[in-house]
Amino acid sequence: MLYRGGHVHSPAVPGATALLTVGRRVTWLGTDADPVPGDADEVVELAGAWVAPAFVDAHLHATATGLALGGLDLAATPTLGAALDAVSAAARAGAGTTLLGTGWDETRWPQRRPPTAAELDRAAPGRLVYLARVDGHTAVISNPLAAAAGAAGRPGWLGDGLVRDDAHHAARVHAYDTITPGQRQDAWRRLRSTAAGLGIVAMHEMAGPEVSSADDLAALLAHAAAEPGPAIAGYWAGDPADLAGLDPDGRLAVGIGGDLFVDGSLGSHTAALRAPYADRPGHRPPPMLDATAVRDAVLTAVASGRQPGFHAIGDAAVDTVLAGLVAAATTAGPERVIAARPRIEHCELVHPDQIAALARFGAVAAVQPAFDAFWGGPHGMYAERLGATRAAAMNPLAALVAAGVGVALSSDAPVTPLDPWGAIRAATGHHTHTARLDPAAAFDAATRGGWHAARATTDGTLAPSQPATFAVWRRPTGPAGPGDPALPDLTGPDPRCVRTVLAGTVLHDDPDA
Numbered sequence: 001m002l003y004r005g006g007h008v009h010s011p012a013v014p015g016a017t018a019l020l021t022v023g024r025r026v027t028w029l030g031t032d033a034d035p036v037p038g039d040a041d042e043v044v045e046l047a048g049a050w051v052a053p054a055f056v057d058a059h060l061h062a063t064a065t066g067l068a069l070g071g072l073d074l075a076a077t078p079t080l081g082a083a084l085d086a087v088s089a090a091a092r093a094g095a096g097t098t099l100l101g102t103g104w105d106e107t108r109w110p111q112r113r114p115p116t117a118a119e120l121d122r123a124a125p126g127r128l129v130y131l132a133r134v135d136g137h138t139a140v141i142s143n144p145l146a147a148a149a150g151a152a153g154r155p156g157w158l159g160d161g162l163v164r165d166d167a168h169h170a171a172r173v174h175a176y177d178t179i180t181p182g183q184r185q186d187a188w189r190r191l192r193s194t195a196a197g198l199g200i201v202a203m204h205e206m207a208g209p210e211v212s213s214a215d216d217l218a219a220l221l222a223h224a225a226a227e228p229g230p231a232i233a234g235y236w237a238g239d240p241a242d243l244a245g246l247d248p249d250g251r252l253a254v255g256i257g258g259d260l261f262v263d264g265s266l267g268s269h270t271a272a273l274r275a276p277y278a279d280r281p282g283h284r285p286p287p288m289l290d291a292t293a294v295r296d297a298v299l300t301a302v303a304s305g306r307q308p309g310f311h312a313i314g315d316a317a318v319d320t321v322l323a324g325l326v327a328a329a330t331t332a333g334p335e336r337v338i339a340a341r342p343r344i345e346h347c348e349l350v351h352p353d354q355i356a357a358l359a360r361f362g363a364v365a366a367v368q369p370a371f372d373a374f375w376g377g378p379h380g381m382y383a384e385r386l387g388a389t390r391a392a393a394m395n396p397l398a399a400l401v402a403a404g405v406g407v408a409l410s411s412d413a414p415v416t417p418l419d420p421w422g423a424i425r426a427a428t429g430h431h432t433h434t435a436r437l438d439p440a441a442a443f444d445a446a447t448r449g450g451w452h453a454a455r456a457t458t459d460g461t462l463a464p465s466q467p468a469t470f471a472v473w474r475r476p477t478g479p480a481g482p483g484d485p486a487l488p489d490l491t492g493p494d495p496r497c498v499r500t501v502l503a504g505t506v507l508h509d510d511p512d513a
Contacts, residue, residue, distance in 0.1 A: 070190050073414065203232055313481050
């Protein structure tokens with residue numbers, strides 16, 4: 001298939017306007033004036049479109065995101081009352097089913113509090129209702145769900161339907177166990193179709209017993225192998241022994257950990273910090289894992305040839321991960337730990353000494369620039385939790401890149417939406433100027449960074465012999481100017497994805513292109 005008459009983003013062949021794909025690979029790049037090696041079965045006239053490496057979302061939760069795309073997403077509700085109205089409408093629309101929702105954020109509501117179980121019972125009488133807070137570390141549940149899951153009285157039962165920790169885990173497991181296989185399949189198809197339409201060709205699923213289940217991950221991986229769509233790289237934060245059933249021959253390369261919780265979240269006051277929270281003096285929860293547990297997870301990954309990953313938001317959690325990496329390197333040798341390419345999911349409050357240590361271990365930071373866009377700045381939730389000075393040090397993207405830490409952009413969907421161009425804008429427009437990435441570095445982290453983060457055999461670039469994986473875009477405005485003139489103008493509207501291709505297979509075509 002010959003694509004010509006466009007602008008191809010390829011460091012290997014600067015100024016390319018055409019490319020040829022044969023089967024799963026790119027075989028040639030050049031200009032429209034160059035002779036094409038061989039005959040093409042099909043010619044695609046790009047008419048000035050931009051062809052570029054496709055996006056990778058390096059951290060999300062597939063089932064929850066697919067359900068949110070088709071159901072009860074409370075992220076945009078402006079008030080507590082509006083959220084309860086949405087619950088009531090969903091209850092009327094789906095009689096008899098469990099109501100699963102996500103995205104509420106009490107810090108954005110005038111009432112400054114979550115819903116109560118009694119309010120959920122009035123909005124959806126008699127129904128099992130599970131509503132995850134936007135960070136996924138807290139939820140509010142109805143009284144029928146609390147009774148069915150045995151949540152009351154467990155650690156983390158905060159009263160009036162508000163749950164964290166063990167109580168949250170019990171409620172989530174029970175609620176998600178009510179989803180039928182057909183509903184899961186529909187959710188995954190919805191997610192993968194939406195992602196392909198956004199130019200996303202691969203996603204990293206962060207599974208675990210506290211966020212989904214081994215059965216959910218196994219079924220998702222089987223679904224992705226059977227149906228065309230963006231590729232799924234799986235990570236399992238539960239017992240590594242479960243991998244014998246999930247991936248018995250290692251063919252799927254499921255990682256160990258990923259969302260293996262070393263701490264929680266700032267919004268829920270469960271991130272592990274070196275200093276107490278500003279809005280809760282004296283409150284400084286310890287890490288959920290110690291350095292020995294981190295060491296053991298890394299050694300298990302190294303021994304099995306898999307990749308380890310850890311959820312660490314606060315600086316004390318990052319300290320624990322680093323101590324575990326040091327201990328693992330002492331046992332297995334630093335070269336083997338570096339080769340495992342340890343991942344730090346979120347890596348938000350991290351200091352120069354920690355960044356340097358992560359770079360020495362060849363670590364990858366799977367980051368979410370939208371977190372700064374949503375909750376950063378002098379008056380955002382981060383400043384409320386930490387104070388303005390500490391909040392300004394959050395998500396130091398430029399420092400991570402400069403130190404040589406691998407950086408991969410992601411959404412943590414459904415925490416923030418699937419929106420790769422939005423992530424690039426957030427990375428280049430960080431509230432703290434010194435933390436900003438330039439457009440070329442941000443685009444690189446949103447594309448090549450995701451392949452690097454999963455230890456893929458491709459680097460995601462467009463070059464001869466590389467996989468024919470790319471997106472074709474219509475740009476509403478001209479080039480960006482200095483830096484990388486091939487990139488779209490980030491101050492204007494998003495480019496429109498007109499085609500998404502993964503290893504030669506077309507995943508998305510815009511019928512109006």
